[in-house]
Amino acid sequence: MSEFPLLVDEPRCGIANMARDQALLEIVASGVLPGVLRFYQWQPATLSLGYFQAYAARQDHLPSLACPIVRRASGGGAILHDQELTYSLVLAADHPLARDTPKLYRAVHQALCDVLANLYHVTAIIWGDFPLLPPVQPSKTAHPQPSDTAPPFLCFLRRSPGDVVLVRPESPPLTTDLRLPAKPFYAPAAGPTLKTDKILGSAQRRRDGAVLQHGSLLLGQSKFAPELPGLAELTGQRIAITELINAWSTKLLAILGMDRFSPAQLSMEYTAAYGVAWEKFAAQEWLQTR
Numbered sequence: 001m002s003e004f005p006l007l008v009d010e011p012r013c014g015i016a017n018m019a020r021d022q023a024l025l026e027i028v029a030s031g032v033l034p035g036v037l038r039f040y041q042w043q044p045a046t047l048s049l050g051y052f053q054a055y056a057a058r059q060d061h062l063p064s065l066a067c068p069i070v071r072r073a074s075g076g077g078a079i080l081h082d083q084e085l086t087y088s089l090v091l092a093a094d095h096p097l098a099r100d101t102p103k104l105y106r107a108v109h110q111a112l113c114d115v116l117a118n119l120y121h122v123t124a125i126i127w128g129d130f131p132l133l134p135p136v137q138p139s140k141t142a143h144p145q146p147s148d149t150a151p152p153f154l155c156f157l158r159r160s161p162g163d164v165v166l167v168r169p170e171s172p173p174l175t176t177d178l179r180l181p182a183k184p185f186y187a188p189a190a191g192p193t194l195k196t197d198k199i200l201g202s203a204q205r206r207r208d209g210a211v212l213q214h215g216s217l218l219l220g221q222s223k224f225a226p227e228l229p230g231l232a233e234l235t236g237q238r239i240a241i242t243e244l245i246n247a248w249s250t251k252l253l254a255i256l257g258m259d260r261f262s263p264a265q266l267s268m269e270y271t272a273a274y275g276v277a278w279e280k281f282a283a284q285e286w287l288q289t290r
Contacts (some may be wrong), residue, residue, distance in 0.1 A: 014070030029209030078156035083220030128161035
């Protein structure tokens with residue numbers, strides 16, 4: 001019987017969460033673990049910057065100025081980690097999905113779409129599957145841009161291909177394009193575009209021997225990012241985190257080609273890698289690198 005390591009962590013601070021992801025990437029790359037799936041939250045509420053974002057940009061988002069800040073090793077926009085659930089999936093380089101990272105990105109997101117349909121009877125879709133949606137904005141940039149063309153500071157105000165968005169009930173209906181089997185399209189019965197809200201975005205970090213994909217699922221509205229409604233506000237339903245984790249991880253188990261999950265056994269190699277990673281993410285040089 002094939003097993004896959006699973007971690008469901010208690011909430012941690014931003015430095016600890018990023019160091020833990022980095023350490024898991026290191027030990028999977030070294031062959032200590034075949035991979036690991038991790039779910040976690042943040043305490044206290046924390047702002048994480050994407051790798052390419054300027055540190056000074058956080059001054060432009062007033063509601064989150066009181067929150068501690070950390071820089072991720074992955075790209076994308078800033079995320080306010082408060083009323084949300086973060087996942088990270090690390091795979092050894094020889095896993096089929098690790099060799100096709102766009103497929104990995106989509107598989108994890110589609111699994112969530114299926115879970116939300118089953119648990120909450122709502123329609124979540126992958127942005128980019130529907131040709132008549134508005135043009136997407138770039139998810140990150142390594143070069144400064146004029147302020148009128150720069151992407152929004154917060155990740156959840158951006159749209160990138162592969163993001164998961166929740167379709168609001170007042171949107172026109174979705175159907176399936178019979179000319180393109182299994183490829184959905186949008187049939188505009190009552191308007192030009194769907195009304196959607198982004199609820200999940202992910203990013204990847206690769207190193208020799210392994211790939212890390214992690215992402216944030218917006219569960220509810222935070223007072224530190226009041227412009228962003230979460231699943232609770234958008235669906236009008238109570239979001240049970242344990243139920244959501246169980247359903248999502250079960251879907252991912254099948255995608256990974258495994259039979260069951262097992263508790264992740266964290267070794268001395270992990271402890272050493274965690275210590276190194278902690279120093280990295282705690283350093284002001286890393287935080288203010290841009």
